[in-house]
């Protein structure tokens with residue numbers, strides 16, 4: 455066999471392995487069109503092959519290493535299923551009712567003014583399971599593979615992908631749509647994955663709060679957002695965070711590694727990462743305390759409900 459032929463076979467083998475890793479680790483529910491599916495799978499592959507050598511100690515603590523492969527593994531641990539926004543899962547949650555948040559917001563004239571990028575349904579469904587526990591014991595989601603997914607931990611890893619994941623309004627001309635950048639898409643995946651963590655788990659008093667519809671005390675369970683303060687660009691919208699390394703903070707650490715150390719990113723990728731990072735910094739209200747270490751270390755563990763505590 456010629457050396458050239460051997461080399462091309464080796465290349466093919468590596469290519470097939472990379473495809474296989476993604477296909478085996480993440481399942482896409484039916485409803486994505488061919489282009490959307492291709493984009494999402496390409497993003498997962500791109501994430502794994504990002505040539506990052508981050509020297510940021512926070513990056514290493516969060517992702518357990520310094521490379522794109524570590525970010526991919528972080529995602530793999532927390533996300534298992536991608537669900538398209540077009541699939542109506544309301545009737546698939548059994549037997550509890552579930553009404554996911556709207557995927558679009560329209561103005562008085564019916565024009566779309568905001569659309570969903572991505573949403574971690576697993577975290578939401580975990581809370582629903584706790585709420586209905588006495589009546590149903592466990593709430594299940596019947597997915598498109600006709601398998602029952604037990605919703606007893608946010609690490610069930612169900613992420614809904616919204617229309618804005620693929621395209622967004624053009625800031626220069628709101629009547630036009632432009633593709634969402636691949637850096638933004640990857641950052642969204644990293645962000646959503648963090649909502650799969652229930653660090654410390656939920657103890658009995660918090661379980662009772664969930665059941666009576668009151669806010670929980672352990673906000674590191676699901677890492678939900680809070681309303682941004684008065685004067686903020688996103689004033690009164692639940693798009694800010696004041697937690698110990700929540701989803702926006704983790705996303706920022708990822709973006710910062712792209713800006714500082716990505717060797718296979720284009721100049722466009724890097725300037726995009728820098729622009730998003732600037733916005734994220736404003737959304738992480740305790741940015742300085744996190745980065746100086748006074749807010750403490752990230753807890754990357756996850757537990758479900760601690761019924762006995």
Ligand SMILES: [Zn+2]
Pocket residue numbers: 645646649679701
């Ligand atoms: Zn979020």
